[in-house]
Amino acid sequence: GAVVSQHPSWVICKSGTSVKIECRSLDFQATTMFWYRQFPKQSLMLMATSNEGSKATYEQGVEKDKFLINHASLTLSTLTVTSAHPEDSSFYICSARGHPPWDYGYTFGSGTRLTVV
């Protein structure tokens, strides 16, 4: 079946530094990737949608300069949290689409737990 690999699974960084999270589709070409953010005991909130080779579409309220998304190839999308602050600490999870069944073929990565100290 379709597999999405997300790395790192957890990261601790100092306030003010940047962190890059990778989301890679292993056995299919991900035409579209989605990035979500989840605070403890809350739901997944969509941050942005990215298509290969084009700029990401950010949801309202998401700072595009803070959360840089790059979908440079059909198998790789990255989310960079720039100048991270403690309030950016959260669980980030990607989802990729591009495999059958075409109407509900969304595969999630295993998530990245970011802690900013």
Place this chain on the structure above:
Amino acid sequence: AQKITQTQPGMFVQEKEAVTLDCTYDTSDPSYGLFWYKQPSSGEMIFLIYQGSYDQQNATEGRYSLNFQKARKSANLVISASQLGDSAMYFCAMREGVNRDDKIIFGKGTRLHILP
């Protein structure tokens, strides 16, 4: 306005009993899809079941079935013969439209506790 509503923040169910998790949705798009995901404490999102808006029959996958009532905009998940391993967070989600970049949006979730 919320598009996906899950009114049960938490539920406690005895092992081997059936459980119904509620979900209502709101959309004006005639083409949409409804999903249920399970999220254990590890954080991974496990796909359980899908129902397309044009599907005539309720979806079933093993012990999971989706009670789809289109007129009421309801898509409840039924888990039969619950097991201890079913304890997790459950999310109802919806996709509107049929385009490749159609996003999935999630409800707030229901935390299910299965009691031995």
